[in-house]
Amino acid sequence: MPRSLDGLVFAPVADQAPGQVGVRTRFTYHEEDGRIWAEYAGGDVVRGSLVGTRSGDRxxxxxxxxxxxxxxxxxxxxxxxxxxxxxxxxxxxxxxxxSREGAGTSVVEQLPS
Structure with a gap:
C-alpha cells in the first residue's frame, strides 16, 4: 500500500519561470480514498488549489x-x-x-517534519 500524502507539506526543489511556483511555495496535501487535494501559496502565488485522483504511485x-x-x-x-x-x-x-500556452516538468519534495 503506497504511503499516504495526507498532511504532508511539499516544496519545489527549484524555481520555475516568474509568476509560477518557486522554492518559497508550500503545498499541503490531503488524501482520502484515492482522492487528493492541496492548498498552496508562497512566492509569486497568493493562493492555489489542486484536486484530483491517485492510483498507486500516480x-x-x-x-x-x-x-x-x-x-x-x-x-x-x-x-x-x-x-x-x-x-x-x-x-x-x-x-x-x-489557461495559456506552455508545459514543463518540476519536482517537489516533502519537507522534513
Missing amino acids: LDFRYVQLRLDGSTASGHCASTVVELADGRLRLEESWTWE
Whole structure:
C-alpha cells in the first residue's frame, strides 16, 4: 500500500519561470480514498488549489492559482510519487497550462517534519 500524502507539506526543489511556483511555495496535501487535494501559496502565488485522483504511485490533477499581479492560471498535472532514501517523498511532475500556452516538468519534495 503506497504511503499516504495526507498532511504532508511539499516544496519545489527549484524555481520555475516568474509568476509560477518557486522554492518559497508550500503545498499541503490531503488524501482520502484515492482522492487528493492541496492548498498552496508562497512566492509569486497568493493562493492555489489542486484536486484530483491517485492510483498507486500516480497522481492526476487539475490546478488553479491566483498570482501576486492579480492574474489567474490553471492547468493539468500528472505526477509520480517516489520515496527518497531518507524516507521523504518526492513528486516528479509533468504539467501543462490550460489557461495559456506552455508545459514543463518540476519536482517537489516533502519537507522534513
